[in-house]
Amino acid sequence: MLKIGIIGVGTVGQSVCQILEDNKDIITARAGVELVPVSGVVNNLSKKRDVSIKLSDNVDDILDDDSIDIVVELMGGVEIPYAVVKKALEKGKAVVTANKALLAYHRYELQDIAGETPFEFEAAVAGGIPIITALREGLGANHIESIKGIINGTCNYMLDKMINEDIPYDVILKEAQDLGYAEADPEFDVGGYDAAHKLLILASIAYGIDAKPEDILIEGIQNIAPADISFAKEFDYSLKLLGIAKTRDGIVELRVHPVLIPNKEMIAKVDGVMNAVSVVGDKVGETLYYGAGAGGDVTASAVVANIIDIARKGKGSPMLGFKKPLEVGLKLAAKGDIQTKYYLRLHVEDKAGVLSKLTMILGDKNISIKNMVQKPYDENSANLLLSTHTCNEKDIKEALEVFKKENLVLSTPAMIRIEE
Numbered sequence: 001m002l003k004i005g006i007i008g009v010g011t012v013g014q015s016v017c018q019i020l021e022d023n024k025d026i027i028t029a030r031a032g033v034e035l036v037p038v039s040g041v042v043n044n045l046s047k048k049r050d051v052s053i054k055l056s057d058n059v060d061d062i063l064d065d066d067s068i069d070i071v072v073e074l075m076g077g078v079e080i081p082y083a084v085v086k087k088a089l090e091k092g093k094a095v096v097t098a099n100k101a102l103l104a105y106h107r108y109e110l111q112d113i114a115g116e117t118p119f120e121f122e123a124a125v126a127g128g129i130p131i132i133t134a135l136r137e138g139l140g141a142n143h144i145e146s147i148k149g150i151i152n153g154t155c156n157y158m159l160d161k162m163i164n165e166d167i168p169y170d171v172i173l174k175e176a177q178d179l180g181y182a183e184a185d186p187e188f189d190v191g192g193y194d195a196a197h198k199l200l201i202l203a204s205i206a207y208g209i210d211a212k213p214e215d216i217l218i219e220g221i222q223n224i225a226p227a228d229i230s231f232a233k234e235f236d237y238s239l240k241l242l243g244i245a246k247t248r249d250g251i252v253e254l255r256v257h258p259v260l261i262p263n264k265e266m267i268a269k270v271d272g273v274m275n276a277v278s279v280v281g282d283k284v285g286e287t288l289y290y291g292a293g294a295g296g297d298v299t300a301s302a303v304v305a306n307i308i309d310i311a312r313k314g315k316g317s318p319m320l321g322f323k324k325p326l327e328v329g330l331k332l333a334a335k336g337d338i339q340t341k342y343y344l345r346l347h348v349e350d351k352a353g354v355l356s357k358l359t360m361i362l363g364d365k366n367i368s369i370k371n372m373v374q375k376p377y378d379e380n381s382a383n384l385l386l387s388t389h390t391c392n393e394k395d396i397k398e399a400l401e402v403f404k405k406e407n408l409v410l411s412t413p414a415m416i417r418i419e420e
């Protein structure tokens with residue numbers, strides 16, 4: 001028998017206990033040993049929880065209990081769970097976590113501390129989708145050329161409703177919170193940080209890249225306006241928040257931002273709160289993973305899978321997928337070196353000469369326009385909505401600065417990247 005201690009017995013923790021009970025027979029057969037949750041740690045002992053394990057409000061009741069084999073960390077946050085997980089690993093306990101923020105900041109230190117002690121985190125990225133296992137084990141033969149993921153259900157739900165039902169941003173954010181999709185602080189969702197944490201974990205497994213959130217481009221969905229949605233509809237695009245990793249010439253771009261994707265792409269059809277990750281390997285081609293990214297049973301399904309795996313084989317795989325560092329690894333691309341296509345929304349005076357000045361500035365930066373429409377804004381001004389061919393992030397940012405400096409735009413231009 002292996003004994004499990006759960007730190008943070010909220011929705012997911014309760015689901016872990018329930019699954020271990022409901023599916024005990026098949027789990028025991030698969031694990032080869034009985035897996036028993038015995039104790040839990042919570043902040044507030046007076047809150048009612050639907051579990052039969054012994055509860056305490058002191059983490060040391062689990063960490064100092066030598067009979068506990070596996071610690072499941074479901075607290076949330078970064079520094080406090082880091083201290084807890086570190087102590088659990090130092091005591092030789094296997095750890096399973098669903099905590100993406102913890103891994104976004106501390107995965108390499110934790111890998112070092114873990115050494116030969118199992119440390120698993122399938123639930124940290126895309127909830128119930130086994131994307132960590134797929135990347136680390138199933139695609140181990142490949143150079144990963146790209147990863148494109150809808151890895152924040154809240155943003156996907158909101159964008160779906162904004163584009164397909166014309167529901168305003170504020171209304172739909174409130175609804176997502178009421179439905180329980182959003183993080184405790186929804187800025188983590190709409191600001192792109194939750195997706196960035198998950199992307200960094202995937203990037204470590206795919207490329208061995210040790211980057212932190214501040215090293216990569218992160219933009220959220222807060223500034224998407226009805227005009228952008230009408231452009232998307234007019235040119236047959238869907239609008240998604242994507243986590244993107246893409247390799248080119250020895251570098252890897254890591255970025256999270258809203259993206260216009262042609263409606264014909266499979267990932268464009270992933271609606272509502274669902275998650276999906278497309279991974280392209282040099283040998284396997286494109287593989288696509290789809291499923292629920294959040295929820296008690298969904299997340300607990302991944303946590304329990306890790307527990308079974310630990311029971312079966314102990315330290316089966318290196319935590320982040322590499323037994324030794326790559327001799328010639330990929331370098332992280334600087335934020336300005338990103339190359340993609342762009343959509344721009346420019347609010348301008350509706351008078352002679354404005355368009356020619358704008359296009360001249362774009363031309364000077366070697367930015368070529370693909371599509372353009374003008375929509376009236378009010379009596380004297382208009383929105384110019386345009387898309388470009390592939391160009392450099394640095395060039396487009398500089399062009400937007402020149403527009404502002406030369407007073408060619410009446411408000412800050414909006415920019416959305418296009419992936420096609």
Ligand code: HSE
Pocket residue numbers: 127151152153154155181182183189194293294
């Ligand atoms: N807030 C996250 C989401 C939960 O919306 O996807 C799962 O990490």
